[in-house]
Amino acid sequence: MNFRDYVGQPTTLQKIVESIENPDEYKIFVGTDSQVWRNENKIAFVTSIVLYKKGKGGRISFCKENEKQPQSLKQRLTREVTRSLETSIELSQLLPSKLEITIHIDVNQSRKYKSSEFYQELVGMVQAQGLKCEIKPDAFAASTVSDKIVKNGDIKWS
Numbered sequence: 001m002n003f004r005d006y007v008g009q010p011t012t013l014q015k016i017v018e019s020i021e022n023p024d025e026y027k028i029f030v031g032t033d034s035q036v037w038r039n040e041n042k043i044a045f046v047t048s049i050v051l052y053k054k055g056k057g058g059r060i061s062f063c064k065e066n067e068k069q070p071q072s073l074k075q076r077l078t079r080e081v082t083r084s085l086e087t088s089i090e091l092s093q094l095l096p097s098k099l100e101i102t103i104h105i106d107v108n109q110s111r112k113y114k115s116s117e118f119y120q121e122l123v124g125m126v127q128a129q130g131l132k133c134e135i136k137p138d139a140f141a142a143s144t145v146s147d148k149i150v151k152n153g154d155i156k157w158s
Helices: 013-018 073-092 114-127 140-152
Strands: 003-005 026-037 042-053 057-068 101-105 132-135
Touching (some): 026 073, 026 140, 042 140, 073 101, 101 114, 114 132
Parallel strands (some): 101 132
Antiparallel strands (some): 003 057
């Protein structure tokens, strides 16, 4: 995956890790969201890495890629979680062991939402890898950061 920093400049996972001055002051969140573009028969995925410095705010990096449109909501949500897992596993190999990554899943547990049907399976995918996860409404890396980028095509925070 080819990541960009919050101003759109190319970056790497190694550079993201090197920007962490004191690991005790940081929390790391990874989340992915997607947007279907039916008229172009494609789906855009944005995976975001949020470096949150306790009490100081955060920095984001993101990767945006297009794929051929999947057939179902389950496939799309599974791809979102898979992308977050791939990024988290690769990132964790570069991080000091004391830094934990939390994956944010763009799924809702409430039965009034279609995504709730896949809630347990998606959470299970993450937990099976030994990683922590959070879902909506706490999954801001997916449901706010990645969502804003995938829908707007950029990171202008108006």
